[in-house]
Amino acid sequence: MKVLRKTAKGEGNVEFKDLEPPKIKSDELLVEVKAAGICGTDLHILHDKSHYVPPVTLGHEYSGVVVEAGSDVKDFEVGDTVTSPATINCGICHFCRIGFTNRCIDPNKRILGVARANGAFARYMAVPAKIAHKLPKDIPFEEAALAEPVACAVHATEMVKVNMGDTVVILGPGPMGLLILQLARLAGATQTIVTGIAADHDRLKIAKELGADHIINVEQENPIPIIKEITNDLGADVVFECSGAPAAQKQAFDIVRRRGKIGLVGLTGREINISLDKIVEGELEVSGSWGTLWTSWKLAIKLISLKKLQVKPLISATLSLEQWEKGFQLMESKEAIKVLLIP
Numbered sequence: 001m002k003v004l005r006k007t008a009k010g011e012g013n014v015e016f017k018d019l020e021p022p023k024i025k026s027d028e029l030l031v032e033v034k035a036a037g038i039c040g041t042d043l044h045i046l047h048d049k050s051h052y053v054p055p056v057t058l059g060h061e062y063s064g065v066v067v068e069a070g071s072d073v074k075d076f077e078v079g080d081t082v083t084s085p086a087t088i089n090c091g092i093c094h095f096c097r098i099g100f101t102n103r104c105i106d107p108n109k110r111i112l113g114v115a116r117a118n119g120a121f122a123r124y125m126a127v128p129a130k131i132a133h134k135l136p137k138d139i140p141f142e143e144a145a146l147a148e149p150v151a152c153a154v155h156a157t158e159m160v161k162v163n164m165g166d167t168v169v170i171l172g173p174g175p176m177g178l179l180i181l182q183l184a185r186l187a188g189a190t191q192t193i194v195t196g197i198a199a200d201h202d203r204l205k206i207a208k209e210l211g212a213d214h215i216i217n218v219e220q221e222n223p224i225p226i227i228k229e230i231t232n233d234l235g236a237d238v239v240f241e242c243s244g245a246p247a248a249q250k251q252a253f254d255i256v257r258r259r260g261k262i263g264l265v266g267l268t269g270r271e272i273n274i275s276l277d278k279i280v281e282g283e284l285e286v287s288g289s290w291g292t293l294w295t296s297w298k299l300a301i302k303l304i305s306l307k308k309l310q311v312k313p314l315i316s317a318t319l320s321l322e323q324w325e326k327g328f329q330l331m332e333s334k335e336a337i338k339v340l341l342i343p
């Protein structure tokens with residue numbers, strides 16, 4: 001089978017390869033991948049900018065069908081539609097045992113499509129049954145492939161709760177921003193504001209279509225006085241930083257109200273110059289969010305299945321696996337919000 005692989009450390013080194021379909025262990029599922037999304041992480045791995053262990057088949061946002069179940073597998077059978085998180089948590093480290101499986105500290109942790117476990121940019125992949133989630137048949141494969149980013153967005157709102165009546169500002173209209181926007185509205189936010197840059201033009205338009213009350217291009221307008229005006233000078237109740245831009249991360253602290261909450265979702269990859277006195281003086285609640293918990297998946301799948309949350313507007317292109325280069329380029333240029341590859 002054809003697979004898309006990171007073959008070695010360094011910039012590039014992503015190649016189309018021919019590989020035998022995996023042989024599953026007794027506790028694994030053999031999944032025929034139906035759709036797989038390109039994630040920022042895949043771009044980071046292409047450019048050697050984040051953690052990965054080569055050689056590894058890329059791709060960790062997927063949906064597929066079980067074509068074989070290992071002899072010890074109890075909860076799944078052939079024909080089930082499934083998805084899963086990327087992280088195969090160890091289950092026995094301190095953080096796994098206290099329920100924070102997303103922060104597992106096993107140094108040899110396997111991560112689908114990233115480290116020691118081949119991913120979804122392939123016709124078949126092996127998935128440990130313990131991390132898999134069954135999907136209702138009514139979710140199309142393309143939409144189901146977005147369950148992972150939806151679960152990540154859900155986890156961000158598990159870390160930073162939105163209350164009914166809140167004014168919520170979302171910095172960055174990428175997949176995370178557009179999903180958190182919808183989740184904030186579901187949680188009862190009465191006003192939502194999404195900011196982006198000029199290159200986000202189409203994404204901001206979609207934010208508006210998904211219910212954002214205000215969209216702001218920060219290269220044209222300073223968002224701080226606008227948000228001050230909307231909130232009668234108080235500032236926003238909740239700010240989610242989803243862009244990973246240092247300027248936005250800094251801006252979050254100027255947008256939030258006193259005793260407000262900031263959810264940091266994007267990574268900047270660098271240090272930013274900010275006085276933490278702002279947290280002290282504002283009595284702010286600042287929280288990071290990383291990956292997903294079991295609960296995040298349960299709610300994510302429910303919301304997609306019941307059509308309470310829309311993922312279709314986020315799918316900009318569906319390409320064959322052979323067209324991966326085009327897909328990566330569409331994601332990199334921000335022309336696309338989410339590109340799916342079909343193996």
Ligand SMILES: [Zn+2]
Pocket residue numbers: 039040041060061148149
């Ligand atoms: Zn991802």
Ligand SMILES: [Zn+2]
Pocket residue numbers: 089090091092093094095096097103104105106
């Ligand atoms: Zn662990």
